Amino acid sequence: MNKIKIRINDIVCRGEKGQTVLEIAKDNGIYIPTLCNYEGIKPQGSCRICTCMIGGRMMTACTTPALDGMDIVTNSDELEKFRATIVELLFAEGNHFCPTCERSGNCELQALGYRYKMMVPQFPYSFAAKDIDADNPKIMIDHNRCILCKRCIRRKKEKDNPNWFVFKKRGAKVQINIDHELTADFTDKLAQQAMDTCPVGAIIRKEKGFDVPIGERKYDKNPIGSDIEGLKE
Amino acid sequence: MSKKIVATTSLAGCFGCHMSLLDIDERILDLIELVEFNKSPIDDIKTFTKQCDIGIIEGGCCNSENVHVLKDFRKNCKILISVGECAIMGGLPAMRNNNASITECLEEAYLNCVSVQANEEKIIPNDEELPMILDKVYPCHEIVKIDYFLPGCAPRADLIWNALVALVTGNEMDLPYEVIKFD
Ligand code: SF4
Ligand code: SF4
Numbered sequence: 001m002n003k004i005k006i007r008i009n010d011i012v013c014r015g016e017k018g019q020t021v022l023e024i025a026k027d028n029g030i031y032i033p034t035l036c037n038y039e040g041i042k043p044q045g046s047c048r049i050c051t052c053m054i055g056g057r058m059m060t061a062c063t064t065p066a067l068d069g070m071d072i073v074t075n076s077d078e079l080e081k082f083r084a085t086i087v088e089l090l091f092a093e094g095n096h097f098c099p100t101c102e103r104s105g106n107c108e109l110q111a112l113g114y115r116y117k118m119m120v121p122q123f124p125y126s127f128a129a130k131d132i133d134a135d136n137p138k139i140m141i142d143h144n145r146c147i148l149c150k151r152c153i154r155r156k157k158e159k160d161n162p163n164w165f166v167f168k169k170r171g172a173k174v175q176i177n178i179d180h181e182l183t184a185d186f187t188d189k190l191a192q193q194a195m196d197t198c199p200v201g202a203i204i205r206k207e208k209g210f211d212v213p214i215g216e217r218k219y220d221k222n223p224i225g226s227d228i229e230g231l232k233e
Numbered sequence: 234m235s236k237k238i239v240a241t242t243s244l245a246g247c248f249g250c251h252m253s254l255l256d257i258d259e260r261i262l263d264l265i266e267l268v269e270f271n272k273s274p275i276d277d278i279k280t281f282t283k284q285c286d287i288g289i290i291e292g293g294c295c296n297s298e299n300v301h302v303l304k305d306f307r308k309n310c311k312i313l314i315s316v317g318e319c320a321i322m323g324g325l326p327a328m329r330n331n332n333a334s335i336t337e338c339l340e341e342a343y344l345n346c347v348s349v350q351a352n353e354e355k356i357i358p359n360d361e362e363l364p365m366i367l368d369k370v371y372p373c374h375e376i377v378k379i380d381y382f383l384p385g386c387a388p389r390a391d392l393i394w395n396a397l398v399a400l401v402t403g404n405e406m407d408l409p410y411e412v413i414k415f416d
Contacts, residue, residue, distance in 0.1 A: 095331050098415035099318055099386035105416065114413055119382035120321050125372065127323075127330035144331065214416070223410055 004068040009075060015066055022050055022061040025074060031225030032074050033083055033112055035199055036149035037062040047149055049083050049112070058082075080116070087112045088121035095130060095144035102209035103201030105217025109147060110200075111224035136183050138191040139205055146176050146202035155197045164194070176202065237286040237401045240310055241273040244299040245326045245370060246292025249387040250317040251275070254289070256390035264394075267401045272309075281309040287400060288313045290379070293323040294371040298364035307377040312400065315379045316393065318386040318415065320372070327370040335366055386416050 002017045008030050015024035020043065025032050036047040045063035052061045053073040061074070073079070090109055098104045130143040152165040153176075164186075168177040186194075191205050214220065243251060251274060257264065270276045271285050288310030294300050307313060318324040329338050343349065343357045373379050381400075383392050392412040399406035 095328075096415075097318075097325065097328055100325065100328070101416075110415055113415065114410065117408060117413055119384055119413075120315070120374065124375065125322055127327065127369065129331050131332060220414075221411060 004066060006066050006068070006070040006072060008072045017066075017068075019066050020062060021052065021054060021064045021066050021070070021072060024066050025061065025072075026228055029228060029230050030074060031228040032061045033115070033225060034062060035108060035112070035147065036151060038151045038155065038197060038199075041151070041154045044150065044154065047086065047147070049086055051079060051082060053079065083112075084116035084118065085122075087116055088118060088123055090147050091118070092121045092123035092125050093128070094147065095125075095127060097144075101145065101201040102204050103145075105212070105214065105220055107201055107219075108199035108224060111219040114219060115223050115225065133178060134206075135180055136178060136186065137206070138186040138188065139178070139183070139194055139203055141176060141178055142202050142204060143175055145200050147200055148174060148176070149199060151197050151199060152176065152194060152203060236267065236269045238271050238283065239268045239273070239287045239289065239397075240271045240281065240285045240306065241275060241289040242291065242302055242306060243274060244290065244292035244302060244320070244373070245295035246317060246319045246324070248274075248291070250289075250291035250320075250393075253317075253385070253387035253390050254393050257394045258390075260394060264397065268397070281305070285310045286312060287397070289316050290314065290320050290373050291316050292319045293327060293373060294367065294376050295326050296364040296366050300367075300371075300376055303373060303376055312380045313373075313377065314381045314383060314396065315373045316383045317388055318384060320379075321374075321382050321384055322372050323370040324386065327372075330369040335368060339366075385412075385414050388412075389414065 004015055004017055006013050006015065006021070006024060008025055008028065011028070013024050013028040013030070015027060022032055022034065022037065032050045032052060035049045037043050037050065043062035045060035048060060050061040051058050053076065054061070054064055055071060087109065091113065098110055101107070104110060132143065133141040150167070153163070153167065162182045164179055164183050166177050166179065168175050195203050195205050197203070241251065241254070255261065270278070271283060272278045272281045288306040290303065290306060290313060292299070294303060315321050319326060323330060339357050343352060344355055381396065383396055385392060389412045395407045395412065
């Protein structure tokens with residue numbers, strides 16, 4: 001018997017042994033926000049956006065395996081406030097000039113800002129000194145927008161690809177680094193893949209952008225998660 | 234009901250937010266029924282002639298004059314609203330905050346930039362009549378207390394309209410998903 005039943009927000013949800021709480025929620029039409037998670041790569045639970053009350057404790061839904069009979073709350077006021085605070089922290093920590101960003105309208109961080117109706121972060125903007133690495137012929141890394149979710153690094157690792165991206169430095173100075181030698185002959189396809197893996201506008205394809213008009217971009221009309229909630233018009 | 238009095242200004246902004254305010258189209262006629270404008274580029278009243286209810290601020294603070302005007306608005310308006318990305322977080326002018334010093338910016342603008350054609354004496358404007366440029370561009374709420382924030386670049390006309398109507402009539406604000414955007 002591999003079938004299990006868990007309760008999410010007082011609704012009985014069915015899933016299978018080995019699935020995470022996040023996966024079962026999604027299959028049952030319940031949206032839990034994520035940022036560092038990416039379908040098909042091993043979850044790491046570092047951004048904490050998917051934090052839920054699992055058995056009365058705050059735990060990340062993307063890394064918690066579902067067990068039969070679990071009781072989960074995903075959407076209490078406290079949790080939503082906690083998530084909104086993480087979004088505000090990310091906006092204050094990086095330098096997010098959305099009007100100039102090629103990813104605007106298709107950005108997961110921005111979309112969460114919209115979902116939580118963030119009018120202004122409650123934290124002061126850091127305006128931290130961060131730069132841009134534009135040496136690669138196909139892609140550009142904008143450290144100002146990187147949220148250090150590691151999706152780029154983890155995706156390459158799991159698909160047996162060379163380590164195109166790595167972290168350098170430690171602690172508050174940590175930075176994503178692109179290996180210029182390994183990526184020297186990056187194809188358009190690989191460049192697009194790298195850009196798609198990034199939740200924000202930190203990995204950007206060169207000589208391409210702003211090709212979808214305002215009003216038709218992914219999150220212009222539909223809040224992030226509305227596809228899962230089935231609310232999509 | 235007496236009309237609420239509104240003042241507006243553009244600090245380090247591009248006037249796009251004011252354009253967006255005008256983008257409410259024919260509702261501007263309804264707006265005139267609801268409010269009276271005081272100091273504002275819209276009616277060209279240059280100094281406050283009375284206490285205002287609502288002050289609309291476009292743009293952040295990049296020089297001493299911006300700070301002066303903003304403080305004047307705080308003194309003369311009961312409610313201040315930061316309208317647009319520049320007022321809220323500095324916006325495009327604040328792109329100099331994280332990497333370039335003020336010296337680098339001025340040298341680039343007046344000496345080194347490819348489009349600088351005639352400045353043989355290598356003059357960087359420094360007349361005492363000119364407002365002093367600040368070390369960085371400041372969001373308005375880091376200078377004075379701001380009561381409300383309306384994001385967008387520019388904020389959608391409907392967002393500005395909904396906010397003004399809510400403030401003037403005292404009703405709750407209508408905030409549909411489509412009107413909150415950061416670009
Ligand atoms: S990465 Fe996203 S949040 Fe950051 S500037 Fe670009 S669109 Fe805005
Ligand atoms: S570059 Fe993008 S995918 Fe890589 S860590 Fe930064 S935000 Fe995440």
